[in-house]
Amino acid sequence: MSTRQFFVGGNWKLNPTSLSKAKELVEVLNKADLDPNTEVVIGVPSLYLIPVSEAVTKKQILISAENSYYKESGAYTGEISASQLKDAGIPYVILGHSERRTIFHETSEVVALKTRAALDAGLKVILCIGETLTQREGGETAKVCEEQLAAVVKQIKESHIFVEPILTIHYSNIVIAYEPVWAIGTGKVATTAQAQETHVDVRAYLAKAVSTTVASEVRVIYGGSVNAANSGDLGAQQDIDGFLVGGASLKPEFVDIINARK
Numbered sequence: 008m009s010t011r012q013f014f015v016g017g018n019w020k021l022n023p024t025s026l027s028k029a030k031e032l033v034e035v036l037n038k039a040d041l042d043p044n045t046e047v048v049i050g051v052p053s054l055y056l057i058p059v060s061e062a063v064t065k066k067q068i069l070i071s072a073e074n075s076y077y078k079e080s081g082a083y084t085g086e087i088s089a090s091q092l093k094d095a096g097i098p099y100v101i102l103g104h105s106e107r108r109t110i111f112h113e114t115s116e117v118v119a120l121k122t123r124a125a126l127d128a129g130l131k132v133i134l135c136i137g138e139t140l141t142q143r144e145g146g147e148t149a150k151v152c153e154e155q156l157a158a159v160v161k162q163i164k165e166s167h168i169f170v171e172p173i174l175t176i177h178y179s180n181i182v183i184a185y186e187p188v189w190a191i192g193t194g195k196v197a198t199t200a201q202a203q204e205t206h207v208d209v210r211a212y213l214a215k216a217v218s219t220t221v222a223s224e225v226r227v228i229y230g231g232s233v234n235a236a237n238s239g240d241l242g243a244q245q246d247i248d249g250f251l252v253g254g255a256s257l258k259p260e261f262v263d264i265i266n267a268r269k
């Protein structure tokens with residue numbers, strides 16, 4: 008087992024349908040016996056970010072936005088900036104989720120600009136990458152993940168952070184979420200071997216493109232139909248440092264996933 012801290016993120020997406028229901032979900036976590044070694048982050052719709060963060064009573068639970076724009080301010084109707092999130096006390100943002108890439112047509116370059124802006128504003132980023140079923144069947148998984156990561160690596164290089172210790176700190180503020188698109192919300196979870204293999208490929212790419220320190224220290228988590236029943240085996244893999252959980256983060260079983268290594 009690695010020394011990287013286990014990380015379990017819940018991605019509520021466009022749920023729940025009311026603030027009172029959101030507070031009920033928080034209350035379950037407030038009352039639960041959570042593994043103190045797990046970092047817990049919940050991704051919350053923008054409108055609920057502040058009230059939900061105020062409802063959390065455990066220091067261990069942090070709040071994440073589900074998106075942010077790469078401009079700090081200006082005429083960008085409907086957007087929310089990384090510095091606004093930072094100012095509101097929100098520490099994390101999820102970027103590059105496949106639903107953003109597919110439904111909202113975000114390219115890897117846009118995701119990279121958003122990642123750079125978020126890091127520059129002092130946020131931590133849960134950066135999602137992953138292949139479609141066609142890409143997996145075509146043997147392109149590693150290539151697709153590399154391309155999605157390469158856009159971010161390029162942006163970080165261009166942000167003039169070229170001194171190794173600073174670069175390492177910068178990357179420590181990124182959690183990479185490998186989420187095969189075909190496993191999201193489908194009930195088709197990647198096998199432990201498939202997930203572990205891709206996580207190793209992600210580290211190999213980072214070792215080549217950034218540094219071996221970053222490759223071994225960055226947390227790479229898995230997302231896609233994670234539930235209480237499969238989280239134990241997945242979480243026991245050497246290179247799986249936790250999960251990004253969609254549907255099950257809205258259910259009581261989220262507590263069991265947080266405690267997968269307990």
Ligand SMILES: O=C[C@H](O)COP(=O)(O)O
Binds near residue numbers: 193230231232233
């Ligand atoms: O961000 C989370 C992923 O989209 C996984 O969603 P899921 O657990 O419902 O498959």
